[in-house]
Amino acid sequence: MEAVLEVSGLRVEYRGDGRTVVGADDVSFSIGAGEVFGLAGESGCGKSTIANAVMRLLKPPAEITAGSIRFQGRDVLALDARELRAFRWREIAMVFQSAMNSLNPVLTIGEQIVDIFTTHERMKKRAARERAGELLELVGIDPGRLKAYPHQLSGGMRQRVVIAMAVALRPRLLIMDEPTTALDVVVQQEIMAQIRDLQRELGFSILFITHDMSLMVELSDRMGVMYGGRIVELADAKDLFANPLHPYTEALMNAFPPLTGPRRELTGLFDAPRTADSCGFHVRCPEDRSNCSTNIPDLREAAPGRWVARSPEGGPR
Amino acid sequence: MTEPLLSVRGLTKDFQVGTVFSRRRVRAVNDVSFDLPAGRITALVGESGSGKSTIARCLARLEQPSAGQVLLDGEDILRTERRRASRAYRRKVQMVFQDPFGSLNPVHRIEHFLTRPLVLHGHQATPEALRELIKTVGLTEDMLQSYPHELSGGQRQRVSIARALAVEPRLILADEPTSMLDVSVRVGVLNLMRRLRDERNIAMLYITHDLGSARYLADTTMVMFAGELVEGGDALAVMDAPAHPYTRLLLSAVPDPERAGSYDPVERARLREAILNPTSCPYGDDGTCSRTEPVRHIVGEDDGQPHWVRCHLRAPASDIARRVLKATDRPDGEADDDTEKAETTAA
Numbered sequence: 001m002e003a004v005l006e007v008s009g010l011r012v013e014y015r016g017d018g019r020t021v022v023g024a025d026d027v028s029f030s031i032g033a034g035e036v037f038g039l040a041g042e043s044g045c046g047k048s049t050i051a052n053a054v055m056r057l058l059k060p061p062a063e064i065t066a067g068s069i070r071f072q073g074r075d076v077l078a079l080d081a082r083e084l085r086a087f088r089w090r091e092i093a094m095v096f097q098s099a100m101n102s103l104n105p106v107l108t109i110g111e112q113i114v115d116i117f118t119t120h121e122r123m124k125k126r127a128a129r130e131r132a133g134e135l136l137e138l139v140g141i142d143p144g145r146l147k148a149y150p151h152q153l154s155g156g157m158r159q160r161v162v163i164a165m166a167v168a169l170r171p172r173l174l175i176m177d178e179p180t181t182a183l184d185v186v187v188q189q190e191i192m193a194q195i196r197d198l199q200r201e202l203g204f205s206i207l208f209i210t211h212d213m214s215l216m217v218e219l220s221d222r223m224g225v226m227y228g229g230r231i232v233e234l235a236d237a238k239d240l241f242a243n244p245l246h247p248y249t250e251a252l253m254n255a256f257p258p259l260t261g262p263r264r265e266l267t268g269l270f271d272a273p274r275t276a277d278s279c280g281f282h283v284r285c286p287e288d289r290s291n292c293s294t295n296i297p298d299l300r301e302a303a304p305g306r307w308v309a310r311s312p313e314g315g316p317r
Numbered sequence: 318m319t320e321p322l323l324s325v326r327g328l329t330k331d332f333q334v335g336t337v338f339s340r341r342r343v344r345a346v347n348d349v350s351f352d353l354p355a356g357r358i359t360a361l362v363g364e365s366g367s368g369k370s371t372i373a374r375c376l377a378r379l380e381q382p383s384a385g386q387v388l389l390d391g392e393d394i395l396r397t398e399r400r401r402a403s404r405a406y407r408r409k410v411q412m413v414f415q416d417p418f419g420s421l422n423p424v425h426r427i428e429h430f431l432t433r434p435l436v437l438h439g440h441q442a443t444p445e446a447l448r449e450l451i452k453t454v455g456l457t458e459d460m461l462q463s464y465p466h467e468l469s470g471g472q473r474q475r476v477s478i479a480r481a482l483a484v485e486p487r488l489i490l491a492d493e494p495t496s497m498l499d500v501s502v503r504v505g506v507l508n509l510m511r512r513l514r515d516e517r518n519i520a521m522l523y524i525t526h527d528l529g530s531a532r533y534l535a536d537t538t539m540v541m542f543a544g545e546l547v548e549g550g551d552a553l554a555v556m557d558a559p560a561h562p563y564t565r566l567l568l569s570a571v572p573d574p575e576r577a578g579s580y581d582p583v584e585r586a587r588l589r590e591a592i593l594n595p596t597s598c599p600y601g602d603d604g605t606c607s608r609t610e611p612v613r614h615i616v617g618e619d620d621g622q623p624h625w626v627r628c629h630l631r632a633p634a635s636d637i638a639r640r641v642l643k644a645t646d647r648p649d650g651e652a653d654d655d656t657e658k659a660e661t662t663a664a
Contacts, residue, residue, distance in 0.1 A: 042501035155365065184365045184526040189570040211500040215572040255500045257507070257533030259556060259573055266504045266533065 003030040003070075004172055004205045005054065005092075010067035012049050012058065012229075023049040023062065025229045026298070031173065036199070036206040038220035038237060040213055040252060046229040047209045048097070051175050054207070055094055056084055072172065090120060093166040094175040098182055102162060103150040109136075109161050110146030116168045131168075138201075139164040139194055156187035160194060167198055174199075175207045180215070192219060213253050217241040222305075225249045231299060234307040245308040320391075321352035322520045323376070323410075323488055328385035330371050345371040347544040349385075353488060356518040358510065360535035360552060362528055362567065368544040369524045373492045376522065377412045408438050411481035415493040417473035421465040427451070427476055428461040434483040454479040454509060471502025478509065488520045489513075495530060507534050528571050532556045537622060540564045550617070550624030560616045560626035 007030070012023040024046040031037040039047045052058050054069055056076060069076040071091060079087055096102050104112060110132055117128035133143035139160040150158055159179065166174055176195070180188040196219070199206060210216050216223055220237040225248065233246040244250045254266055299307040330346040346368045353359050361369050374380040376387060378394075386393045394406060414420045421430060431450050435442040448458050454475040465473055474494055481489055491510065495503045507530055513519050525531055531538050532552055539549040540563065548561040559565045617624040 043499035185528070185567065185570040186364045189572075192572075212572065218572050252500065255504055257504070257529040259529050259532060259568065259571055263533060263553065266508070 004033050004072060005031040006070040008068055011065050012053055013063050013065050015061045015063060022229050027231055029224055031205045031207060034203050034205055036208055036220045038208045038216040038223035039226055040216050041226035042211055045226040047226050048177055051177050051209055090169045091171055092173045093171040095162055095166050095179045097178040103158060105150050108147055108149055113165055116165060120169055135164045135168055155183055159191055167202060170202060171204055173205045177209045232309040236305060245302055322355045323353040324388040326350045326386040329383045330375055331383045345544055349546055351539060353520045353522055355520045356514060357536040358514050358521040358523050358534055360523045360531035360538045361541055362525055362531050363541035364526055367541045369541055370492055373490045373524055377490050408484050409486055410488045411486040413477050413481050413491040413494050416497055417470050417477055420477055421473055423465050427463050430476060430480045431483055434480055438484045450479045450483055470498045474498060474506055490522045492524045548626045551619035551622045554619040554624045561628050
């Protein structure tokens with residue numbers, strides 16, 4: 001399968017006065033055509049940094065210091081301002097975290113969608129309005145709502161509008177950064193079903209970012225778990241969920257109280273932040289990993305297609 | 318069961334919406350009755366807009382209910398204290414809000430948030446008292462001198478809980494206390510609430526749409542739909558053997574890769590439609606729901622708690638049993654005594 005997006009060895013640093021924080025380090029993954037790839041992890045693990053890097057949205061003090069991002073063979077990091085303008089939204093579109101609030105409150109939904117077509121496709125207003133109506137229908141909203149202002153729509157509907165806007169130009173890749181975090185479970189499932197339908201219809205690939213492992217496994221084909229700026233496990237989503245190899249993956253799964261089985265005491269994720277040069281997680285690692293005390297180890301292939309960041313002497317359980 | 322700390326009977330809240338010309342009433346909470354016993358966590362679950370938070374706001378006296386009684390120690394607080402709650406009430410009932418970023422004033426140090434309730438409610442705000450408080454919620458002493466922006470979301474929510482604890486309340490109303498927190502700290506806050514229940518015998522009303530956490534934390538779970546309670550009982554029983562179609566709908570919406578059948582959007586859309594328009598109940602109902610209000614039926618008992626559901630389909634098969642339940646339920650819509658009756662049945 002030809003990869004739509006290929007990220008390799010990506011390193012992002014946030015450079016402050018006298019202190020540099022590594023937002024992402026040596027991150028490599030690829031997303032095939034029509035594939036849903038998930039990135040899971042807690043706040044601050046670097047998942048949003050990756051998304052912003054792919055969209056070229058990082059601003060100083062953030063800086064990409066190593067690695068490459070290739071989109072359908074093109075070097076994304078080498079695009080100039082004009083090329084970027086054509087690249088964003090047409091090739092890769094993004095649904096942001098708290099997308100509900102990313103709509104402009106003083107413009108109607110219609111004006112905001114029409115804006116996409118007039119700007120990127122140089123369409124006439126009338127034709128653009130027609131397309132905007134079709135787009136709303138695509139996500140199950142009555143086109144009559146084009147005249148509505150964002151505050152007149154419910155949270156779930158606003159989210160659908162944002163998703164409709166993201167797929168307006170038929171991008172090859174859709175990045176979704178925690179698209180349903182602010183919604184309740186019922187609306188969340190409706191949105192997820194909508195996304196699946198759209199994907200089946202339009203055939204784009206998805207980079208799906210969330211901290212909810214269960215949700216991710218339901219949608220994704222393959223997934224990576226990030227911790228401290230690095231990918232610690234990368235595998236087929238179902239395999240990874242059924243048999244997590246890295247202790248952090250297991251901890252992240254246990255951070256959500258389950259709906260079945262006996263009630264047992266859960267422990268939160270490791271509370272202390274990772275320092276510059278220690279894994280921070282080796283302490284609760286079930287096996288002896290003295291090697292990990294200095295850094296998160298590199299990914300190793302434990303089985304075909306299954307990568308895990310553990311010291312070689314450990315081996316898969 | 319012992320006497321409940323707080324009893325709610327027939328609580329109803331209407332809101333007026335629209336402009337002067339098109340004013341209409343929206344019933345956010347309709348005839349809700351339940352008990353909150355000391356030392357137990359009661360979860361109230363339901364989707365957005367089902368009226369969960371309105372109940373909490375009514376109990377916190379931030380809203381004046383349109384009808385009903387709220388009995389604290391057997392005294393109807395709505396009658397004795399109109400509109401604004403007295404200090405005496407707030408000393409017993411405290412609230413923890415959803416947004417830890419919005420509920421702490423950014424210009425004050427943490428110390429301030431803990432000193433204020435102590436002083437206002439006539440306690441001594443000694444340094445020892447403050448240290449004790451902050452340690453109870455699992456934070457360190459030096460954080461007393463921090464500002465809210467220096468703390469993480471989880472730490473801020475712990476401060477909110479410490480602030481509620483300062484007056485040694487007997488009931489804490491927690492409105493989605495973990496929904497805005499990162500996964501890495503959520504379980505920590507849940508465990509803290511559990512510890513407070515066990516150590517201090519505090520009653521808690523835990524409002525959430527996260528069914529997993531309700532199952533994890535609560536002793537009793539009540540399911541709310543469109544302003545009404547539709548099912549209630551032992552937290553595990555309600556989740557493991559849901560009796561009401563709406564409870565099943567909620568459960569089916571929770572992402573769970575281990576669920577036997579995968580999630581089916583078509584089936585769920587059908588279920589949702591059926592619940593919103595009770596005439597076409599998917600479980601072979603003949604439209605009884607649309608003609609008469611469903612009453613509470615006991616479907617089981619766990620841990621001394623009755624598991625009840627308001628669904629005609631669960632009505633006892635025999636006519637005699639039905640008559641008994643009807644008599645206790647008062648079909649004129651006053652479900653005031655439901656819970657008490659349920660308890661007598663259980664006992």
